[in-house]
Amino acid sequence: MSVLVPRSLSEALDLLRSDPSATLLAGGTDLMVEINLHDRRPRSVVSLSRIDELKTFHVGDDVVTIGAAVPYADMEHGPLAEALPALAQAARTVGSPQIRAAGTLGGNLGTCSPAGDGLPVLAALDAVVHVVGPDGDRHIPFNDFMVGVKRNSLAGGEIIRSVSIPRSDCWQGYAKVGSRNAMVIATASLCLSRSSSSVTVALGAVGPTIIRAIDAESWLADACDLSLKVPSDVASEFADRVAASARPIDDHRSTAAYRRHAVRVLARRLLERSES
Amino acid sequence: MTKSSPPSLDYRLTVNGRPHEVQDSWIGESLLYVLRERLGLPGSKGACEQGECGSCTVVVDGRAVCSCLVLAASAVDSEITTIEGLGADQALSDVQQAFIDAGGVQCGFCTPGFVVAVHHLLSNHHDPSDNEIREALSGNICRCTGYGRILEAVREVVVRRRSS
Ligand SMILES: Cc1cc2nc3c(=O)[nH]c(=O)nc-3n(C[C@H](O)[C@H](O)[C@H](O)COP(=O)(O)OP(=O)(O)OC[C@H]3O[C@@H](n4cnc5c(N)ncnc54)[C@H](O)[C@@H]3O)c2cc1C
Ligand code: FES
Ligand code: FES
Numbered sequence: 001m002s003v004l005v006p007r008s009l010s011e012a013l014d015l016l017r018s019d020p021s022a023t024l025l026a027g028g029t030d031l032m033v034e035i036n037l038h039d040r041r042p043r044s045v046v047s048l049s050r051i052d053e054l055k056t057f058h059v060g061d062d063v064v065t066i067g068a069a070v071p072y073a074d075m076e077h078g079p080l081a082e083a084l085p086a087l088a089q090a091a092r093t094v095g096s097p098q099i100r101a102a103g104t105l106g107g108n109l110g111t112c113s114p115a116g117d118g119l120p121v122l123a124a125l126d127a128v129v130h131v132v133g134p135d136g137d138r139h140i141p142f143n144d145f146m147v148g149v150k151r152n153s154l155a156g157g158e159i160i161r162s163v164s165i166p167r168s169d170c171w172q173g174y175a176k177v178g179s180r181n182a183m184v185i186a187t188a189s190l191c192l193s194r195s196s197s198s199v200t201v202a203l204g205a206v207g208p209t210i211i212r213a214i215d216a217e218s219w220l221a222d223a224c225d226l227s228l229k230v231p232s233d234v235a236s237e238f239a240d241r242v243a244a245s246a247r248p249i250d251d252h253r254s255t256a257a258y259r260r261h262a263v264r265v266l267a268r269r270l271l272e273r274s275e276s
Numbered sequence: 277m278t279k280s281s282p283p284s285l286d287y288r289l290t291v292n293g294r295p296h297e298v299q300d301s302w303i304g305e306s307l308l309y310v311l312r313e314r315l316g317l318p319g320s321k322g323a324c325e326q327g328e329c330g331s332c333t334v335v336v337d338g339r340a341v342c343s344c345l346v347l348a349a350s351a352v353d354s355e356i357t358t359i360e361g362l363g364a365d366q367a368l369s370d371v372q373q374a375f376i377d378a379g380g381v382q383c384g385f386c387t388p389g390f391v392v393a394v395h396h397l398l399s400n401h402h403d404p405s406d407n408e409i410r411e412a413l414s415g416n417i418c419r420c421t422g423y424g425r426i427l428e429a430v431r432e433v434v435v436r437r438r439s440s
Contacts, residue, residue: 001303003285003349025347029327032345035304036325042303047350073339096415097393099327101339102346182414183328 003045009053009132009161015046016157017134022046024159026069027102029095030111048106054161059083062167065130068106068160072118076100084165086125086172086191090117093176096183106160109145112152115186115205119146121174123202123210124191127165133158146209170195171274176204177262179253187254188262190242192270196227201267206259207247216241216267235271242267287352291315292361298348307346308332311358319359319388330416333389334358340396342415359388362395371395371433378429382420390416394430403434 004022006012016022023042025031026049034040048054054069059079066080072091075081081088094100094117108118109129122129122142129145131138134157142163147153154160172193178184189204198221201213220238224230230238248259284300289310296315306325311317311334321331325344332343335357343358363369368376371394381387390413397404397412404412409430418426 001285003287003303003347005350005352025350028345028347028350029342032306032347033326035347036306036344040304045303045347045350047347049350050353071339095327096330097412098330098333098340098342098415099345102341 001044003047005047005050007050007052009051009159012046012048012051012159013132013134013157016159019044019046020157024048024110026104026107026110027071029099029103030107048159054106060167063164064167065162065164066105067162068109069104072100072103072105073097083167084121084125084172086174086193087118087121087165089174090121090176090189090191093117093174093184093186099183105163109152109160109163110154112146112148112150114149114207114209115189117174117176117186117189117204119210120189120191120202120204122163122165123212124193124200125165125172126200127163129163130161131158132161137161142210143212149208168193168195173270173273175266175270177266185253188246188248188259188266190263190266190270192267192274194226194271194274197221199226199271201242203242203246203263205248206263211245211247213242213245213267216245229275230271235268238271239264239268285349287349289315289348289351289356290354291317291356292358293355301349303349305348306344307334307336307348307351307356308343310348311343317358317360320392321385321388323385328417329386329389330393331386331389333392333416335392335396340393357392359392362391369395370436371398371429374429374432374436375426378425378432380421380425380429386416386418386420390418390426394433397430398433398437402437404430406431 022044025045025047048069054067057066064083072094075091105118108116127142129140170193174191176186176189186205191202193200203211224234243260243264246260246263248256250256286299289296308322323329323331327342327345334343337354371391375381
């Protein structure tokens with residue numbers, strides 16, 4: 001039984017190699033809740049909180065790379081927020097300041113809840129998840145990384161190193177519906193990115209994985225000239241088509257019908273915001 | 277099968293500038309638990325133990341976080357500041373005094389978490405707007421005061437610090 005705090009990624013990989021059942025810990029905002037509520041009793045823990053490489057980001061000309069252990073607080077303002085406004089908007093909606101000071105994208109990806117606020121942004125902006133492991137590095141498009149409710153394609157002994165997001169001059173935005181403003185898990189969420197010739201849309205909390213509304217995306221690109229204002233009837237049909245791609249369920253947070261309605265409203269709202 | 281005692285951990289934490297030895301601890305203990313139950317620092321309060329209430333707020337390496345969500349044994353190399361580390365030698369800090377003056381303390385359960393969060397806010401922002409104050413305290417819940425007097429206390433600290 002041990003809690004180890006390695007200083008480098010290679011050290012962390014070695015620790016996992018010698019103890020493949022060790023639990024990875026980043027900000028602890030998901031893991032510690034499970035431990036406190038007695039849902040999980042780790043035998044040993046490898047903390048990623050002291051690995052500098054995982055705590056840095058780089059805003060390049062073509063790509064933004066964000067270390068897996070960068071906290072949300074660092075995405076809310078500054079260079080990351082300027083490069084990726086949708087990520088900043090999503091980060092600002094996570095939990096509370098205390099949660100954003102600790103919680104990370106690596107943890108959001110590790111947990112892979114359909115309501116994870118970082119995930120629709122990664123899906124809409126075609127992010128790639130970079131993973132290191134005993135069998136070498138893997139570069140997994142986000143849309144292949146998440147495979148189900150709280151299931152991802154990480155193999156044993158692998159660590160998420162970073163995510164990279166291509167830079168573009170697209171408009172981008174994120175919006176979320178929940179029962180209150182602060183400290184709320186999404187009932188439905190949506191990220192939209194728009195260039196002069198295409199849109200991408202990703203939905204959170206309305207299906208087992210994050211859903212890209214690819215039919216609605218290509219329909220809109222054919223239905224109008226995206227360098228101009230989208231006519232109102234086209235925007236309405238687009239929102240209907242986005243809502244049709246949702247696969248919501250009834251649960252303790254909401255009904256399926258309300259979730260589908262919320263998706264329609266958010267799609268329309270973000271399309272309108274992209275024109276102002 | 278013979279019963280074996282559960283394996284345990286020994287480690288050292290630095291709290292309010294002083295080293296503290298933790299012995300025979302279970303691997304999954306939160307920093308909140310260790311502060312209160314092992315180190316004799318019960319100022320940080322625990323209510324939800326799931327990050328929702330903020331009554332356990334402490335500062336770890338310059339960031340205000342929920343101590344219930346920090347795995348204690350992973351904080352071995354961190355600088356930890358708790359409510360006990362604010363204010364000089366048993367005296368109240370200016371934030372604590374302002375909470376009392378404004379009537380921002382009723383049952384007092386949420387108060388340590390709020391006071392730590394306010395100190396943290398004001399160490400980064402000397403003149404926060406009302407919205408910035410509300411945002412900075414949005415992770416702290418108070419069942420008693422209705423928040424008005426807490427906000428008043430924060431504004432009062434800003435004024436007093438400016439004029440001193
Ligand atoms: C009060 C509260 C409010 C919350 N509100 C929101 C919210 O509004 N929106 C939201 O999306 N989430 C929310 N969450 C959930 C949580 O904060 C996020 O999912 C966060 O991104 C988790 O990151 P972490 O670093 O704390 O993860 P941890 O708890 O440290 O880890 C989570 C999981 O990921 C694994 N992991 C972590 N890092 C890596 C890595 N680099 N490689 C491989 N596996 C890894 C861990 O082993 C663990 O299984 C909330 C949580 C709380 C307690
Ligand atoms: S006890 Fe930590 S946030 Fe409630
Ligand atoms: S004073 Fe009672 S909870 Fe805040």
